Amino acid sequence: MPNRTTHVFAGGAIGLAIALMDKQKNDLSHQPLFASLVGAVGGRLPDLLEPAINPNHRQFFHSFLVLGTVGVSMYEIYQWSPESNLEKFIRGTLLTLFGAYGSHLLLDMTTPKGLPLVGKL
Numbered sequence: 001m002p003n004r005t006t007h008v009f010a011g012g013a014i015g016l017a018i019a020l021m022d023k024q025k026n027d028l029s030h031q032p033l034f035a036s037l038v039g040a041v042g043g044r045l046p047d048l049l050e051p052a053i054n055p056n057h058r059q060f061f062h063s064f065l066v067l068g069t070v071g072v073s074m075y076e077i078y079q080w081s082p083e084s085n086l087e088k089f090i091r092g093t094l095l096t097l098f099g100a101y102g103s104h105l106l107l108d109m110t111t112p113k114g115l116p117l118v119g120k121l
Contacts, residue, residue, distance in 0.1 A: 002107040004044065010107060011043015011100030012036040018096050035096050042100025046108075058108065059119035067105045067115065074098045 002010075019035030049061040060066065077095050082088045109115050 002104075002111065004047070006107060007043040007047065007104050008040045009043075010103045011039040011041070013039070014099045014103045015039020015042070015096045018099050019092065022092055022095065035092070038093055038096045039100040042097040043104050045097075045101050046104045058113060058116060060121045061119070062105060062108060063116045063119040065118045067102060067109075070098050070102045070105070074102070 013036075015035040015038050016032050018039070019032050046061050047057075050057050050059055074095060077091055077098070080087075080091055082091050105115060
């Protein structure tokens, strides 16, 4: 069952992978350490928004609806062709953050509790 360490590690690994792959798309890419840190935060973000204080903590921010939204958002952000260095930085940060958030939900989806379709807000 994924725990805090698993989510942080997976998010950091996703951040690193996105930073390394994104170099081909843009001239300016994140430093691997920064991307790993952003990924680690993104990997923990669902549990920061909905703390695991009880077995039924998985609600809206841990739902299939949010997972789908994250996926569509990542696609749209990936298609974006930024022009300025600031826009390239924002694009890379958002890709990393959303990718790590999605990794958290995918890991939670494999548990017996799974994810709710929509959950309560």
